[in-house]
Amino acid sequence: MHLENNVYLEGEDALIIIDRRKLPRSEAEVYCTDHVEVARAIEQMMVQGAGDIALTAGYGLYLAAREMERQDDGLDMAVLKQAADRLCATRPTGFHLAVLMGKLLERVRKHAGGKASEIILAVLNKSLARQREISQATGRQAETLLASGDTVLTHCFAGAGLLYMFKYAKENGKQIKAICTETRPYLQGARLTAWSLSEMGIDTTLITDNMAAYCMSKGMIQKVFTAADRIAMDGAVANKVGTLQLAICARHLDIPFYILGYGGPDRRTLRGNDIPIEERDPREVIEFQGTPITGERVKAYYPAFDITPPELITGIVTVSGVHKPLKIASA
């Protein structure tokens, strides 16, 4: 399946990242040989999606451990912790990153005698396998919500679970079409979602972000599915900016709005308003792929995520089923 894994080790001391910003036009490979390069790659959005960001950062921590091991000075937990902090600081909104970093440090501490890089790698391999299982289970749960003839609107790239949802629906003989918002400024909807669905043989139509309500008002959309970068215990969801306005419009036009929630909420985040919203470089809005699109005196603003309150969400789909947002804490 496209986009399920875009990060892999080359030998023992280098990480290769397929630069998602350049897909589908080119499959550019970026080599990272230490954790700082990995952190920069994450900041520059070469990887995308809360789960993939976490895994990539995990490989960054692995490279930091390898570096210490090569120097034969033995493991310095303080240095490893610094590397983890650097990697955690890359993207504040998703919660998988901090959770995985915490888990990796914890495991290394517990097995003080073992080789840190091997301990980290074992956890990452397990996480990778587990992430695929979660995507498949979430896709299977989401598929039960679809009726043959539905057209699904989706925003940004909602992860492999979205692709599995379409795959299973097809296997079950359901005719499901996709409409994808392009998702400015990084165009993940156009470059990742529309591309991968169309390559799977799904009837896929691209629209700009401002056409969603029109399509809804014309009866062209039966269901909306997006992912979540973080789900709070109150059922609020942080996801790619634009999710909130899709949810408002879906509610106004009486269209079910679902979140692919994968593993469920972040138990340490009680309320949606507690989720930090990453603000990125305004230049990414002022420019389109490097070309300025307006005058020099214009400022720009780039919040990368928004918060959708639970009352606008029909259901949150996780591995264990479809949950009412207000009950996600007990899911």
Add this chain to the structure above:
Amino acid sequence: MHLENNVYLEGEDALIIIDRRKLPRSEAEVYCTDHVEVARAIEQMMVQGAGDIALTAGYGLYLAAREMERQDDGLDMAVLKQAADRLCATRPTGFHLAVLMGKLLERVRKHAGGKASEIILAVLNKSLARQREISQATGRQAETLLASGDTVLTHCFAGAGLLYMFKYAKENGKQIKAICTETRPYLQGARLTAWSLSEMGIDTTLITDNMAAYCMSKGMIQKVFTAADRIAMDGAVANKVGTLQLAICARHLDIPFYILGYGGPDRRTLRGNDIPIEERDPREVIEFQGTPITGERVKAYYPAFDITPPELITGIVTVSGVHKPLKIASA
């Protein structure tokens, strides 16, 4: 004032259009020497906004009349009517185009003895002056709705009335900021509105189309203003696609949503649903300034306008005042 007039005659037999698709990066001038070239320029969106499209088409009809007059065969009303039909077929959603073409043909018919090109030009010169008066009067009415400290969200380019609104507010000592959606796929909000407001010294911030609800939810926006390509007698408004979702979000988040309605409704269009929505070449969505942004199997859809129902509109601002949408028929 920027963008008040981008079309003018050079001598008696050529029309110069400043290509709005290239602003603000270059002020490319396009020469048209017959009405077919003018029609193509309109179709290709070198001019923008219902009023400007109508005036440009008027100059196209003038060129058609000049062509006949140069050939000394005398005026053939059937040929002039054909030229008017070609020009009318360029863009179906705005209503000013058909109204002006009808008026120009009517005037030529009435003054059967006169020189058609001169009759047409006299009407156009009057329309141009009248259009400026309407923009100023509308801007003056709209300005009364603003309170110092307001930030106004606007979409696409809402015409010179919007610029006058900001100008008058500034003259009256009101501190008003602007947030502009970029307005994909043609980026009129970034290229025309944000540019011209910032050049007027207004504090102007650009966002992508999917950030509007987030900004509203954060209390960053006090009022929304857009234009109308056509107002129906039931108070529904056709405007650049994306207007509907701004209106839905504004209502949900309790923010006043105003339409700059200039001259008011189209008396021949009873209901919003009667307004034809222009669908443009999907390639304009699949590509960004000529570069494909997704895979080859992806389709695209490009409705250029949408319809906002009267119940989502706080007020329609015309030369005569601010009207409740449901009462616009008697305005």
